Amino acid sequence: MLLRLKRFLIGRPMKSHELGDEKLSKLKALAILSSDALSSVAYGTEQILIVLITLGFAALWYSIPISIAVLALLTILVLSYRQTIFSYPTGGGAYIVAKDNLGVRTGLVAGGSLLVDYILTVAVSTSAATDAVTSAFPNLHPYRIEIALVMILFLTIMNLRGITESAQVLAYPVYLFVAGIFLMIIVGLFRVATGDVQATPAEFGLDVSGISLFLLLKAFSSGCSALTGVEAVSNAIPSFKAPSEKNAASTLALMGIILGSMFLGISLLAYFYGISPMKDVTVVSQIAEAAFGRGPIYFFIQGTTALILFLAANTAYAAFPLLAFMLAKDKFMPHAFMIRGDRLGFSNGIIVLGLLAGVLAIVSNGYTENLIPLYAIGVFIPFTLSQLGMMRRWYRLKPQGWLIRFLVNGVGMVTTLSITLIFLFTKFSQVWMVFIFLPVVYVMFQQIHRHYMAVADELRIDLATDKPEAKGNTIVIPVAGITRVVMNTISYAKSMTDNVIAVYIGFDDEDIEKMEKKWEEWDCGVRLIVLRSRYRSIIKPLVKFIETVEWKNSETGHITILIPQFIPKHWWQNILHNQTSLLIRYYLFKYKDVTISTVPYHLNK
Incomplete structure (x- = not known):
């Protein structure tokens, strides 16, 4: 039943040679890998306005120059990551760049930041999508956690089905969102140009009382949350069709153009329409309502916005497993993250990401606004380390035209470092956790690697001198009675050695006497040793006996524990039987010279 459910949800297993068919075209990659960056326009402008409104409506005009500054930073990042793509076509992004140029420790800091950021991406994106849904349908607000969890579950299943299939399904909402936002920008700006706007914007250039550099930097850093996800393309270069690096670079450039246009357009509309941030209604919702009224186009924009915010998490599903694979390949994460599943994706990474994001959504009660600064700084730390690593690469290799490349990455490094410091100083109360989770993740990496x-x-052998030695073998069979299960186990044991011992543990004299008589009558050719248990425990007398046998055989041979076990016809029937064999295995695993094996006997009824 479980297998049939898995096949229904995940699909048929794919052969290894079909991996080439799982590569992405530029259009599909733009939808899968850029959804996080593109979706951030839904809240990037709003984050700027939330900071500025603390000084009153008149301060909102500052959102325009701040948005232009964010756009300039986006341009720098796109140019910088294009250089990274061509320099490191195997992918890995900031982790590989930092490790290769700045050392393993710095690479681990970058990799750890990105892993945590991807978990935050899923939680923040699904919660933001929930906000868009509840803005249009306020009655659903009490069910925000449930809605977020359903979204995470859906994305996890879709990605387990394979990157190509998920791209085919998820590409449509991404492009519908882009079309909807551009329609809103065009119509909104047309109405502004024709004077068909009732609202009065804040006076541009007005000197606002109380404005400070600190507050402007805080608003700028908040707006930089719109740049999260830019690095995803450079992390997932192996997912592109050949020539992978050229296709990745083209996709990154196209993403930058679309993202910058939408972000600036929304900021302009928010200013001209006199939009102020509200608690339960998003800025995009207010703009769409002002431009189109609360009609079909409004609900189309809200629906596609909710979808893109929801699908923004899909960028993390594409990048997290690949990064986890690279860390696991370098022995800094469990090797389970290197295993491809039935659909040729790194299934363990996908599942772990979904579980951790779901836990975070529950813990935060579906309100992840306070996580956005932490989410952003989790990106800007790798941004900075990646740019610094590329600077050192150009300086070390000095290829033709290296100085221009060095300057591009230098500007990027200084800018992203400044943003990181701004986040730390202006939003320390929200990002202080970075000083806890980064050391914890780093120590975890080191412990795994060690x-x-x-x-x-310890497992390495010398092929010239280390040879296997033949030793004797004593087989011990714990028995609870004389049954076909025991007979099957003894038959198997005698096929390997004549040195077989059966051990029976009795609780009272009557049971012991009865067992000894039946064993003698059966006469199977195996000696029975009877142990008395005064406290009705099977494990303790058996362990004590094994220790005695182990000591006697420590120099001359092996000890094998063969555990008889019958297997019911139906899985649920296991509940009806004692699981003593599991306890025996658990307690005996610690003995280094004892081999434990189970001999199954399958029941037919």
Whole structure:
């Protein structure tokens, strides 16, 4: 039943040679990898206005120069990451760049920041999508957590089905959103140009009392949340069709043009329409209502906005498993993240991302506004390290035209470092957790790597001198009675060695005497050792006996514990039987010279 459900949700298993068919074209990649960046226009302008409105409506005109500054930063980042794409076509983004040029430790900081950021991306995006839905349908507001969890579950299943299939389904909402926003910008600006706007915007250039550099920097850093997701394309270069680096660079440039146009357009409309941030209604919702009224086009824009915010999380689903794979390949994350699933995706990374994002959505009660600064700084730390790494690369290699490339990355590094510091100083109360989770993640990486290296060192053999040795083998079979299950196990044991011992643990004299008589009558050719358990425990007497046998055989041979176990016909029937074999295995695993094996006997009824 579980297998049929899996096939229904995930689809048929794919052969390894079909991996080439899972590569993305530029149009599909734009939808999958740019959804996070494109969706940020839905709240980027709003984050700027939320800061400025603290000084009153008159201060909202500052949103225009701040938006232009954000646009300039976007241009720098796009140019910088294009250079990264051509320099590191194998993908990995900031982690690979920092590790290669600044050292493993710096690379781990970049990689850890991105992993946490991708988890935040899913939680923030689905919660933002929930806000868009509840703005249009206020009655759904009490169910925001449930809505967010359903969204996360849907995205997890879609990505488990494979990147190509998810791209085919998820591309349509992305392009519908882009079309809807551009329609809103065109119609909105046309109405402004024709004077068909009733609102009075804040006076542009007015000197506002109380304005300060600190507040302007805080608003600018808030607007920079619109730049999250720009790095995703450089992380996922292997997912593109050949020539992968050229297609990735083209996709990044197109994403930058679309993102910049939409962000600036929304900021202009918010200013001209005199929009102020409201608690339960988004800025995009207010602009759409002002431009079209509360009619079909308004609901179309709200619906596509909710979809793109929801699909923004899909960028993380594309990037998180790839980054986890690279870290696992370098032995800094569990090797399970290197395994491809039935649909050729890194299924374990997809599932872990969905689970962690779901937990975060529940813990935050669906309100993740306070996580946006943390979410943004989780991107700008890798941004900065990536730019610094590229600067060192150009300086070290000095290829033709390296100075211009060095300057491009230098401007990018200084800018992103400044943004990171602005976040730290202006929003420390919201981003202080970065000083906890980054060291924790870094230590986790180091512990995992230390374990893998220790295991490899201990398991390594010298091919010239280390040879397997033949030793004797004592097989111990715990028995609870004389049954076909026990007979099957003894038959298997005697096929390997004549040194077989059956062990029975009795609780009272009557049971022990009865078992000894039946065993003697059966005469199976195997010696029975009876142990008395005064406290009705099977494990303790058996463990004590094994320790005795282990000590006697420590130099001369192996000890094998064969556990008889019958397998019911239906899975639910396991509930009806004791799971003593599981307890025995659990307690005996710690003995290094003891081999534990289960001999199954399958029931037919």
